[in-house]
Amino acid sequence: MDEDKIVRLLKDVKREALAIYSNFRVGAVLVSEDDRLISGFNIESSSYGLTICAERVALFKALTEGARRFKKIYIMADGTEPCPPCGACRQVLMDFAPDIEVVMLSEDGKRKAFPLRDLLPHAFNNENLRF
Ligand code: THU
Numbered sequence: 833m834d835e836d837k838i839v840r841l842l843k844d845v846k847r848e849a850l851a852i853y854s855n856f857r858v859g860a861v862l863v864s865e866d867d868r869l870i871s872g873f874n875i876e877s878s879s880y881g882l883t884i885c886a887e888r889v890a891l892f893k894a895l896t897e898g899a900r901r902f903k904k905i906y907i908m909a910d911g912t913e914p915c916p917p918c919g920a921c922r923q924v925l926m927d928f929a930p931d932i933e934v935v936m937l938s939e940d941g942k943r944k945a946f947p948l949r950d951l952l953p954h955a956f957n958n959e960n961l962r963f
Contacts, residue, residue: 842871850874851874856910871893872889903933
């Protein structure tokens, strides 16, 4: 997978983010098992708590487009440091894409990458729903 292509896509996607309240734009690109690239950006609501992060937008788009297995998610936010996914996104990603690598890139080229499982140890999952 050509990471330069993903960086270009992240920058383009992030630019379109609907983040008029926080002015903090985030782009995400999910890579499916068959190398489809599904993008998302954060979408903010006037009722702030209804905002949805870029990562979940990308994941829900991917699921509605039929993708079910994933390899990686790339994240790029405004600012000079790689941006980690929030706890809510970690949980939802764990539900649908537990084996992915999370790659956080800054616009100026910094890079951090971790398996999702390392970012959410002892995660709640559907096994816990058996009672
Ligand atoms: N945000 C994301 O899109 N992804 C993250 O991982 C962290 C936060 C968004 C939500 C909100 O629109 C803005 O960033 C500020 O929290």
